[in-house]
Amino acid sequence: MKNNDKTNVMRVLDGKKIPYESHTYEPDPTMSGEQIAGILGEDPAHVFKTLVTQGKSGSYYVFVVPVQAELDLKKAAKAAGEKAVNMIKQKELLPLTGYVHGGCSPIGMKKQFPTFIHETAKQYEKIFVSAGKVGYQIELSPQDLLSVIRCELADIAEEN
Numbered sequence: 001m002k003n004n005d006k007t008n009v010m011r012v013l014d015g016k017k018i019p020y021e022s023h024t025y026e027p028d029p030t031m032s033g034e035q036i037a038g039i040l041g042e043d044p045a046h047v048f049k050t051l052v053t054q055g056k057s058g059s060y061y062v063f064v065v066p067v068q069a070e071l072d073l074k075k076a077a078k079a080a081g082e083k084a085v086n087m088i089k090q091k092e093l094l095p096l097t098g099y100v101h102g103g104c105s106p107i108g109m110k111k112q113f114p115t116f117i118h119e120t121a122k123q124y125e126k127i128f129v130s131a132g133k134v135g136y137q138i139e140l141s142p143q144d145l146l147s148v149i150r151c152e153l154a155d156i157a158e159e160n
Helices: 008-015 033-040 073-080 090-097 119-123 142-148
Strands: 021-024 048-055 060-066 085-087 115-118 127-130 136-140 151-154
Touching: 008 136, 048 073, 048 090, 048 127, 060 073, 073 085, 073 115, 073 151, 115 119, 115 142, 119 142, 119 151, 127 142, 136 142, 142 151
Parallel strands: 060 115, 115 151
Antiparallel strands: 021 136, 048 060, 048 085, 127 136
């Protein structure tokens, strides 16, 4: 990958000497996370989406869950030590994180918010998260992701 094709996420990982593999696909705004996993040839349980919430206290929190799962807002609030959390409005995402909807990554946000990754991530050798741009994904070990951002593993997804 040429240097000008690298996203901020990739530059952060390069700077910290964290190994990763980048993947690209032709983005389609109607595409689901499961469809993206299919394009990548991966089990959707290994491909994670990044969701940003705001707690009742006004603080922001980031949750990373498998694409086929839904964030359980009650479990998320409990993990964050909040009475309640709600998803932020899509128009708030870019000014808050520096990322657009469909390209939000837990790595390299404008500000590091408390981040929680669904506990199933630890079961896998590699997981996928957005590389910070629509159509770009990175594959890395969950341990490396945990080392590059301050985050915790937690039970935050709804039961299927």
